[in-house]
Amino acid sequence: MTTTAVNSYKALTDDSAIALARTLDFFPEGAKLESQEIGDGNLNYVFRITDSESGKGLIIKQALPYAKVVGESWPLTLKRATIEANALRKHGEFVPGLVPVVYATDANLALTVMEDLSHLTIAREGLIRGEAYPNLSKDIGEYLAKTLFQTSDFALHPFEKKRLAAEFSNPELCKITEDLVFTDPFFDFETNDFEPELRAEVEAIWNNGPLKLEAAKLKKSFLTDAEALLHGDLHTGSIFASDTETKVIDSEFAFYGPIGFDVGLFLANLIAQAVTREGEKREVVLHHIEQTWNVFSSNFSELWEQQGIEAFKDTAGYKEFVLEKIFQDAIGFAGCELIRRTIGLAHVKDLDSIEELERRIALKKQVLQTGEALILKRKELPSIAAVVALVEEQSR
Structure with a gap:
């Protein structure tokens, strides 16, 4: 057509x-x-x-x-x-x-x-209503592994990879992410948006030197690590879902960046949703968090073994090194996203739709604490199960 x-x-x-x-x-x-x-x-x-x-x-x-x-x-x-x-x-x-x-x-x-995907529901809206979406994390784990591996140096001739990186140069929208995710929330900038009841927590972030140093390192990775073709804005509002289907939309922020960024953004939005749930409903989302990484790493490893073209592909420890970097990046990026979605310009309905002020503020404080912990401890957390445990600990 x-x-x-x-x-x-x-x-x-x-x-x-x-x-x-x-x-x-x-x-x-x-x-x-x-x-x-x-x-x-x-x-x-x-x-x-x-x-x-x-x-x-x-x-x-x-x-x-x-x-x-x-x-x-x-x-x-x-x-x-x-x-x-x-x-x-x-x-x-x-x-x-x-x-x-x-x-x-x-x-x-x-x-x-x-x-037309109108027979499906935006995943964020369904999750807020308590939907389980049993295939969501399996499908997104597969999406992440296949799109990111297949557009990376691990699968592409360097000429083709660099051609795609040039085709998907997206400086204007990357600048939005650079500012709203990695810079503005960590400083007293006018774009920030938060309730007065969070002022003490927000000022603590602005004055936390070690946290800002780690945020700066993550921003540098976002700016310089052109590893794969990212979606660039992979949150639960960019996904249509049902019990049997999953479709990823809204890839206008696509560019060549660090593989862990897409992974981290999706995990962060699940974490924000998990914080608002209780009991079995929380366990459903925590399972999605864990399964997303497990499916991603399993699929990525399989592609590495079967389709990888990197000369060092079979060098002992190299695949594990790559996956460890992706994991640590993803956890750090998730922390930045959690902070941004709580006190930055663009919030998430998962939190802002909570009408009771006291509960909303308490949950936002949990999200901020979780975000800070993920940024600062990203190299200490050994597994996705440890991330889930951290989320649960911060919610007590």
Whole structure:
């Protein structure tokens, strides 16, 4: 499928989205189409176009030239739409069942036309309601292992890997992550957002020299370790799920970075969810945390043995060294994400939707303490089981 050439960018409306959908070889001629704007993010419009008779649908996602959360004073590159579509296609080569199908793109309009996933639920929303999603961690562990290994030096000729790294250069969106995850929460910056009741804990972070040193080291890794093609923003709000399906979406932050970053972001968002649960419901999420890493490391090891091209692949201890680095990076990145999601610009509904102030503040303090501990102890924690134990200890 191809879209009609457009000379300049123009934001879509329901009517123009329908008109565009009619130019695609997707719906029957004369179909009665309906449009619904379903986007709730800060960076895009998302339209669901459906045939009112058959129910068949597709999604048109259009990048905005600014961040909706701030307004036109925060301009954003439209190139991210092309990066997102290309990342979905590249990752789809390795995990076709875990990402949506891309039908068409238009760089001028900064849009991507893709598979309709409206029969699924955003994982964050379902988890908040107490859903278990039995396949979630298995599927994401596989997604992480296959997309990250197959786009790394362990699987690619260096010329191809460097070509992809250049193709997915994404400085504008990386800068957002650099600031909001690794810098702003650790300083008294105006982008930070937190309740007055957290002021003492926040100022303690700002004045914690050892913590800030470790955060600086993690930021350096994010800036310089171009190891694999990352999703770049892999949280539970970027995943559609059901009891039987999992689909990863929203890869506009994709770039070449440290393998542990994607792993860490996903683990952090599970940890935030686990903190809000009790009893058996907490155990479900803690199991997802442990299983994500175990499935990732198992799949990564299998790919290493079967498809690895690195000359030192069979050198005793090298695979273990690589996995240890990924694990330690992931735990540190998870800690930064937990702090950012609690006191930075973009929070998570898992915590902010808790109406009772006293309980919300108590849980946010737990999340901050857990984040600090993960950053500071990331080289001391020997296993994912130890991470789970730390999360449980901080929640007592």
